[in-house]
Amino acid sequence: MLTLPPTVRIFVSLAPADMRRSLDGLAALTRDVLKEDPLSGHLFVFFNRRRNRTKILLWDRSGLCLYYKRLEKGVFRLAAFEQPGRSRAELEAAELALILEGIDLAHARRRPRWKPEKTA
Numbered sequence: 001m002l003t004l005p006p007t008v009r010i011f012v013s014l015a016p017a018d019m020r021r022s023l024d025g026l027a028a029l030t031r032d033v034l035k036e037d038p039l040s041g042h043l044f045v046f047f048n049r050r051r052n053r054t055k056i057l058l059w060d061r062s063g064l065c066l067y068y069k070r071l072e073k074g075v076f077r078l079a080a081f082e083q084p085g086r087s088r089a090e091l092e093a094a095e096l097a098l099i100l101e102g103i104d105l106a107h108a109r110r111r112p113r114w115k116p117e118k119t120a
Helices: 023-032 093-100
Strands: 010-013 043-047 053-059 064-070 088-091
Touching: 010 093, 023 043, 023 053, 023 064, 088 093
Parallel strands: 010 043
Antiparallel strands: 010 088, 043 053, 053 064
């Protein structure tokens, strides 16, 4: 399981990615599809077309790291985040952990939590 500080943001590409891509190819997808800087320290998650493989790209101050997971059975479910016209979504660390464990969040209900009010 990935342990992440709350300052790390997680961006998911909703468009399928070619899993033959390596670090540089995924960094290019991060710039082109997600419109983010791959050296920012955030996590960038890519899935293949069949959604049975995922690669997670992250910069750890000394180089790019790649986390790769292939499911032997089943698929990763992203229906809770897919909307027409969107090419990316932002997740919380707990949501990513649940998706990687095979839990479908489409019918999960989030309870209200405190959020700081925006001040002028």
